[in-house]
Amino acid sequence: EDQVTQSPEALRLQEGESSSLNCSYTVSGLRGLFWYRQDPGKGPEFLFTLYSAGEEKEKERLKATLTKKESFLHITAPKPEDSATYLCAVQVRRGAQKLVFGQGTRLTINP
Amino acid sequence: SQTIHQWPATLVQPVGSPLSLECTVEGTSNPNLYWYRQAAGRGLQLLFYSVGIGQISSEVPQNLSASRPQDRQFILSSKKLLLSDSGFYLCAWSVTSGARGYTGELFFGEGSRLTVL
Numbered sequence: 001e002d003q004v005t006q007s008p009e010a011l012r013l014q015e016g017e018s019s020s021l022n023c024s025y026t027v028s029g030l031r032g033l034f035w036y037r038q039d040p041g042k043g044p045e046f047l048f049t050l051y052s053a054g055e056e057k058e059k060e061r062l063k064a065t066l067t068k069k070e071s072f073l074h075i076t077a078p079k080p081e082d083s084a085t086y087l088c089a090v091q092v093r094r095g096a097q098k099l100v101f102g103q104g105t106r107l108t109i110n111p
Numbered sequence: 112s113q114t115i116h117q118w119p120a121t122l123v124q125p126v127g128s129p130l131s132l133e134c135t136v137e138g139t140s141n142p143n144l145y146w147y148r149q150a151a152g153r154g155l156q157l158l159f160y161s162v163g164i165g166q167i168s169s170e171v172p173q174n175l176s177a178s179r180p181q182d183r184q185f186i187l188s189s190k191k192l193l194l195s196d197s198g199f200y201l202c203a204w205s206v207t208s209g210a211r212g213y214t215g216e217l218f219f220g221e222g223s224r225l226t227v228l
Contacts, residue, residue, distance in 0.1 A: 041224070042221060043117075043201050043203075043219030087154070098170075
């Protein structure tokens with residue numbers, strides 16, 4: 001069974017304190033890995049797509065990386081507005097019409 | 112540009128009552144359409160997806176159903192709601208690519224908060 005596990009469940013940082021969120025996956029043939037940001041009471045907002053091990057994508061203070069077993073979302077010098085739940089999802093080769101989501105990491109940045 | 116509209120935003124319904132949530136997409140044609148549910152403290156659970164008009168795939172056996180009467184319209188329904196149907200319902204769309212209709216990034220609506228009492 002395809003599985004996606006995110007850690008930690010929740011993370012509280014001080015403004016400017018860099019850290020990383022983890023997304024590990026066990027799937028039968030990865031076609032793509034996606035990162036989303038979700039604010040409370042809102043729909044998820046697309047951030048990045050990664051397709052192959054070694055690939056990296058950056059957007060402002062966020063950088064996503066991918067290995068054969070996991071992905072990291074690195075956040076550098078975060079600001080309070082980066083507080084949100086970050087979701088990871090995988091697309092598998094068979095049944096690639098859908099994404100399988102992890103539980104998310106709730107990130108809080110204190111000023 | 113593409114936009115997705117989902118309504119109603121908030122709904123409080125008694126157990127046993129019917130449900131209809133509607134979603135429409137603008138600015139694209141022949142999208143893949145999806146209904147996800149997000150229960151409190153849990154991840155996104157795929158309920159239904161559709162690769163074309165009248166084509167519905169169900170992922171989870173339940174008392175919910177979905178329909179796609181038009182290319183850019185997706186409806187989630189129930190004849191009799193259960194307490195366990197409470198949650199945050201999200202509609203999403205994606206472009207398709209290739210002969211197998213592989214999906215790309217999902218773009219979500221603002222969500223519908225359903226409380227069943």
